[in-house]
Amino acid sequence: xxxxxxxxxxxxxxxxxxxxxxxxxxxxxxxxxxxxxxxxxxxxxxxxxxxxxxxxxxxxxxxxxxxxxxxxxxxxxxxxxxxxxxxxxxxxxxxxxxxxxxxxxxxxxxxxxxxxxxxxxxxxxxxxxxxxxxxxxxxxxxxxxxxxxxxxxxxxxxxxxxxx
Numbered sequence: 001x002x003x004x005x006x007x008x009x010x011x012x013x014x015x016x017x018x019x020x021x022x023x024x025x026x027x028x029x030x031x032x033x034x035x036x037x038x039x040x041x042x043x044x045x046x047x048x049x050x051x052x053x054x055x056x057x058x059x060x061x062x063x064x065x066x067x068x069x070x071x072x073x074x075x076x077x078x079x080x081x082x083x084x085x086x087x088x089x090x091x092x093x094x095x096x097x098x099x100x101x102x103x104x105x106x107x108x109x110x111x112x113x114x115x116x117x118x119x120x121x122x123x124x125x126x127x128x129x130x131x132x133x134x135x136x137x138x139x140x141x142x143x144x145x146x147x148x149x150x151x152x153x154x155x156x157x158x159x160x161x162x163x164x
Contacts, residue, residue, distance in 0.1 A: 023135060028094035039094050039119060041134045047102035048136040049117050058083050064118030068125035079147050087120045094119040
């Protein structure tokens, strides 16, 4: 039902929806929360990265997840993620989750033993990814990583490409 405004009054301010509502954000070691020159992940993303690393037989101490961008896709730039054995010379390395348990179920043990995971980002990609949050979404309609990127000015429906 609509509310009518009286003369001389104004509408209440519209509060924007919080894109991080209900998420547990994890800040990389040595970084400040919500820093513009950092990348954060959610606890759901940490859990899924650990599960995928265990499936691929990659030890958290021996490898990490490379997050980057490439040209292409419907909006001009595409996100890509893959496992890598070590960081490259000029990469930024972010370390997450030391001592944080991410059990598969209430009674299951964490497959990583709460070891930290590493994210590797090359310098060119970091220009577009600084301030981003990596989440893992699991709904009836969709399952996958979700890039919440403040640098994105436009994205396509699939969520894997963007413009900056």
